[in-house]
Amino acid sequence: MGKKRKDLTGRRCGRLIILKSKRERNHIFCYCTCDCDSGTNKRLVHKIKEYQIKEMGRKSCGCLRGDKPSEYGSTYLGEMPNYITLQKKWDSYWNKCYNSKQNCDYSKKGIIMCSEWADKKDGALLFYAWAIKRDFEDGDRIKRIDKSLGYFPENCMVVKKQSNNALMKKQFIAKGKNITDRIDKTHRYDQINVFHNSKVNIQYLTAR
Numbered sequence: 001m002g003k004k005r006k007d008l009t010g011r012r013c014g015r016l017i018i019l020k021s022k023r024e025r026n027h028i029f030c031y032c033t034c035d036c037d038s039g040t041n042k043r044l045v046h047k048i049k050e051y052q053i054k055e056m057g058r059k060s061c062g063c064l065r066g067d068k069p070s071e072y073g074s075t076y077l078g079e080m081p082n083y084i085t086l087q088k089k090w091d092s093y094w095n096k097c098y099n100s101k102q103n104c105d106y107s108k109k110g111i112i113m114c115s116e117w118a119d120k121k122d123g124a125l126l127f128y129a130w131a132i133k134r135d136f137e138d139g140d141r142i143k144r145i146d147k148s149l150g151y152f153p154e155n156c157m158v159v160k161k162q163s164n165n166a167l168m169k170k171q172f173i174a175k176g177k178n179i180t181d182r183i184d185k186t187h188r189y190d191q192i193n194v195f196h197n198s199k200v201n202i203q204y205l206t207a208r
């Protein structure tokens, strides 16, 4: 009792990437993509009971030997709530960071994505899983807390559409303080640097 459930959202298990976990009646279901689909919006999202992944070691939609197809059906990735919106956001961030034709100075400033989000194949999926877990809804925005740092989970937040300015400022300051404190206190800049691998961030961190 009281044992905290390990959430699989945003994790990879074999060929599966878990986009969302949801309790429905007596079961927790995972909504997952499988590597056997092509990387488009026509990719399928399979509904699979969480315990099959956690306890029975299921690693695919059913395409691997030993895994039965899900009896709970599937839907297209592009039809998942807010997927298209978040994919477009991811696309624009990715282009700002890595597309040299964009005339954007992000890459020069060392503003990049963590390796998981930067990945062409899985990045948008992992970014989606991150945002959905933080209750992203239509009209919400994604904000970088420290503008001198790039796109990675600790430096991004979902700003609710409904937030009034005062509340937003409060959220923002709290989050910003949190990330700065954490970096200052623990000097875990090497951990942050794994995400960044850029000189800019070392300078930022040592300057404080």
Ligand SMILES: [Zn+2]
Pocket (backbone or CB within 6 Å): 015, 034, 035, 036, 037, 060, 061, 062, 063, 064
């Ligand atoms: Zn599959």
